[in-house]
Amino acid sequence: MSSASTTRSSLKEVPACIKFVEEALKRDKKVYVLHHWDADGVASAAILLRVLGPRIVGMSTPRIGMYGASALNPSEIERSGADTLVVLDYGARPDEILARMPQGIQTFIVDHHAVKLSSDARRCCCNPVALGMGEAEYPSTTWVLYELLNTPSDIVDLVALGIVGDLGPALATSEHVLFVDNVAAELNMTLNDFVRAVELIDSCYRVVDSKCVEHAVRVLAEKGVEGVLHDEVLINTRELASRYVESAYDRLQSLKEPCPGVKVWKLRLDSLVTSYVGRSLARAYPDDVILLAHNIPSLNVTYVYVRSYSMPLRKFLEKLREEGLNVGGKDMVFVVTCSEENCDEVLSKITTHLCRDLSKEG
Numbered sequence: 001m002s003s004a005s006t007t008r009s010s011l012k013e014v015p016a017c018i019k020f021v022e023e024a025l026k027r028d029k030k031v032y033v034l035h036h037w038d039a040d041g042v043a044s045a046a047i048l049l050r051v052l053g054p055r056i057v058g059m060s061t062p063r064i065g066m067y068g069a070s071a072l073n074p075s076e077i078e079r080s081g082a083d084t085l086v087v088l089d090y091g092a093r094p095d096e097i098l099a100r101m102p103q104g105i106q107t108f109i110v111d112h113h114a115v116k117l118s119s120d121a122r123r124c125c126c127n128p129v130a131l132g133m134g135e136a137e138y139p140s141t142t143w144v145l146y147e148l149l150n151t152p153s154d155i156v157d158l159v160a161l162g163i164v165g166d167l168g169p170a171l172a173t174s175e176h177v178l179f180v181d182n183v184a185a186e187l188n189m190t191l192n193d194f195v196r197a198v199e200l201i202d203s204c205y206r207v208v209d210s211k212c213v214e215h216a217v218r219v220l221a222e223k224g225v226e227g228v229l230h231d232e233v234l235i236n237t238r239e240l241a242s243r244y245v246e247s248a249y250d251r252l253q254s255l256k257e258p259c260p261g262v263k264v265w266k267l268r269l270d271s272l273v274t275s276y277v278g279r280s281l282a283r284a285y286p287d288d289v290i291l292l293a294h295n296i297p298s299l300n301v302t303y304v305y306v307r308s309y310s311m312p313l314r315k316f317l318e319k320l321r322e323e324g325l326n327v328g329g330k331d332m333v334f335v336v337t338c339s340e341e342n343c344d345e346v347l348s349k350i351t352t353h354l355c356r357d358l359s360k361e362g
């Protein structure tokens with residue numbers, strides 16, 4: 001692909017990416033992998049497991065559902081005896097991660113979320129999107145790894161899976177759809193098989209089961225996408241997750257539209273179905289921006305999930321971050337974390353910005 005060759009050369013100019021390849025991948029290091037719990041994070045971890053094998057001395061996710069220092073477990077990383085830590089696809093603020101990591105362990109962050117990079121973070125973050133490169137070119141962390149590893153053919157199934165997981169229906173209009181189609185065809189599989197594998201893997205975090213996530217990484221590394229489709233543990237977890245999702249739809253509360261083009265829902269439920277429900281709402285209303293305020297009592301947190309399949313949201317994300325809100329996300333989706341007390345205020349801040357902009361355009 002011609003786009004791949006141009007982007008490849010630009011990643012190779014990023015000092016933190018060069019350093020990651022030279023020091024974490026090529027040398028004989030003892031590596032601990034900390035990875036996001038979604039399909040892209042799981043597939044990224046599986047890539048490193050395939051490539052590094054026994055050089056990986058430990059692997060886990062941050063506490064499922066939490067982004068930031070309190071989700072990390074530095075003592076476990078220390079106990080593993082690792083000298084190198086690789087953090088994959090975890091959209092938390094790099095400075096917060098670095099501040100919490102054990103001394104004497106060299107940390108690398110490989111990601112494609114739109115995070116802010118301090119000069120300290122710049123030294124260890126191989127994150128093309130945070131450095132201003134296009135998110136369309138880096139749809140997944142698996143794709144970042146693919147380029148860093150010089151596009152080896154023995155990981156293309158995992159690379160494609162990460163792309164399918166992160167892009168969802170947006171894959172159809174992405175330049176990467178060709179890559180995914182080719183990989184599926186080579187494996188004698190369909191795109192729908194990949195969509196099903198994503199669903200199976202993502203059910204682990206929906207029911208907040210980190211052991212299940214680790215299981216998924218091993219299955220994926222050893223048996224690939226086909227192995228995931230036939231795995232009993234994952235199939236059972238998907239059953240459980242679909243019951244959670246059903247109860248989410250029952251409890252979903254629709255609010256009054258703040259303006260044409262913006263729709264708002266509230267949900268209170270103890271499972272991590274925020275993005276699942278948010279995505280399905282966005283698919284049902286593809287011309288609108290959808291907001292889902294999901295309160296999770298056991299985590300004592302509310303996530304305001306904002307997604308659009310028609311309008312880029314990056315500038316809103318940046319505006320809200322400037323106003324001091326805790327925002328993480330990408331071009332077409334972002335999440336604002338709030339406490340139960342200030343959530344209505346946060347909701348109205350977001351809708352005010354969106355409605356002001358939409359009325360200008362309309």
Ligand SMILES: [Mn+2]
Binds near residue numbers: 040089112140141166
């Ligand atoms: Mn990702």
